[in-house]
Amino acid sequence: MAVRVLCSRQALRLCSVLASPSTSSSSSSSLGLQQSNRGLRVGFLGAPFNKGQRRAGVSEGPQAVKDTGIITTLHDLGVDVRDYGDVELDNNNNNHNNNHSKQLTDDVSDSLYLGPNGERHFQTVLTYNQRLSSKVGEVLKDGRLCVTVGGDHSIAIGTIHGHAHSNPEHQVVVLWVDAHADLNTGTSSPSGNMHGMPAAFHITNLSSRHAKLQDGFPQASLATTHLAYIGLRDVDKGERAFLDQLGIVNYGMREVDRLGVREVVARCLDHLSPSNTRPLHVSFDIDALDPLEAPSTGTPVRGGLTMREGLVVVEEARAGGHMGALDLVEVNPHLGTPTDAAYTAHAAKEIIMGALVGGDSQ
Ligand SMILES: NC(=[NH2+])NCCC[C@H](N)C(=O)O
Ligand SMILES: [Mn+2]
Numbered sequence: 001m002a003v004r005v006l007c008s009r010q011a012l013r014l015c016s017v018l019a020s021p022s023t024s025s026s027s028s029s030s031l032g033l034q035q036s037n038r039g040l041r042v043g044f045l046g047a048p049f050n051k052g053q054r055r056a057g058v059s060e061g062p063q064a065v066k067d068t069g070i071i072t073t074l075h076d077l078g079v080d081v082r083d084y085g086d087v088e089l090d091n092n093n094n095n096h097n098n099n100h101s102k103q104l105t106d107d108v109s110d111s112l113y114l115g116p117n118g119e120r121h122f123q124t125v126l127t128y129n130q131r132l133s134s135k136v137g138e139v140l141k142d143g144r145l146c147v148t149v150g151g152d153h154s155i156a157i158g159t160i161h162g163h164a165h166s167n168p169e170h171q172v173v174v175l176w177v178d179a180h181a182d183l184n185t186g187t188s189s190p191s192g193n194m195h196g197m198p199a200a201f202h203i204t205n206l207s208s209r210h211a212k213l214q215d216g217f218p219q220a221s222l223a224t225t226h227l228a229y230i231g232l233r234d235v236d237k238g239e240r241a242f243l244d245q246l247g248i249v250n251y252g253m254r255e256v257d258r259l260g261v262r263e264v265v266a267r268c269l270d271h272l273s274p275s276n277t278r279p280l281h282v283s284f285d286i287d288a289l290d291p292l293e294a295p296s297t298g299t300p301v302r303g304g305l306t307m308r309e310g311l312v313v314v315e316e317a318r319a320g321g322h323m324g325a326l327d328l329v330e331v332n333p334h335l336g337t338p339t340d341a342a343y344t345a346h347a348a349k350e351i352i353m354g355a356l357v358g359g360d361s362q
């Protein structure tokens with residue numbers, strides 16, 4: 001059984017941030033990698049959105065991750081990568097109201113519209129995600145694997161919707177890597193924060209419990225067998241009831257300890273796509289990693305995945321050969337020290353690199 005080694009990483013962290021170059025240049029040893037990555041086409045999308053939770057700074061996540069030099073690194077490895085820029089918050093959408101909602105003054109001094117079941121920034125979150133969904137569809141239509149960097153996890157309402165609905169002839173399946181299940185409805189949520197709800201919007205059996213936009217967005221696309229979790233360790237009561245009642249496959253940290261992460265991913269992938277033909281969406285919340293690996297995030301929970309375990313998850317998901325989209329969310333560079341922020345952004349870079357080019361990239 002794997003022994004969890006997470007001690008004295010503080011010192012290592014500083015060294016590794018200082019030592020890692022912000023861009024990598026081609027060297028002769030990378031020529032083989034350039035060959036093997038040729039043909040991989042990637043679209044990079046920023047989703048600087050923070051209305052799914054209450055802590056300022058998570059909208060700086062996409063820039064912090066880009067500042068690691070990830071796009072240059074991918075390019076140098078032979079990946080055909082295109083930067084599609086950010087999907088910005090459209091301020092006009094902030095001022096919409098609906099009949100059910102109650103206007104309050106928000107803690108960040110913009111308007112807060114509660115959804116019918118107390119969902120904070122209900123209208124803003126859903127209208128933003130509707131635009132994000134179309135943008136994800138555009139990237140996929142260009143024949144590129146869509147990498148969306150958040151932003152808070154409510155952006156998975158749009159990314160999964162965009163992926164699922166641009167692939168109507170194939171069933172998209174979702175691997176959710178997170179300390180949290182993000183499976184609340186407005187009614188079950190203890191916080192009203194919509195970053196704790198995105199998965200529930202996509203499950204057909206739960207979607208009737210969710211309020212929608214007037215045009216029906218977001219339309220759910222996943223049966224309960226089309227979603228699986230790795231890394232859970234902070235699950236709300238209502239979420240646990242949904243997981244149990246609906247039989248959604250979920251591997252918490254206890255199972256990772258008991259079975260080993262490799263076995264856990266293999267089981268998830270086999271469950272989601274038994275004949276390995278379905279397009280895979282990986283939604284990776286950086287808080288799946290232990291806070292020692294990724295301290296700058298809004299809802300850290302101790303006892304998480306090591307970097308190596310996180311990499312095994314995405315490397316194995318990549319090895320299946322059908323990953324169509326990846327989300328990397330909840331990097332908040334305003335939290336912790338500047339060193340914490342840089343360390344967390346580099347953790348995000350490594351996870352994205354692992355998902356795109358596997359283990360031989362560094
Ligand atoms: N994407 C996240 N970090 N989600 C944290 C969710 C926390 C809690 N379960 C809630 O519903 O508020
Ligand atoms: Mn989380």
Ligand SMILES: [Mn+2]
Nearest residue numbers: 153178182285
């Ligand atoms: Mn999450």
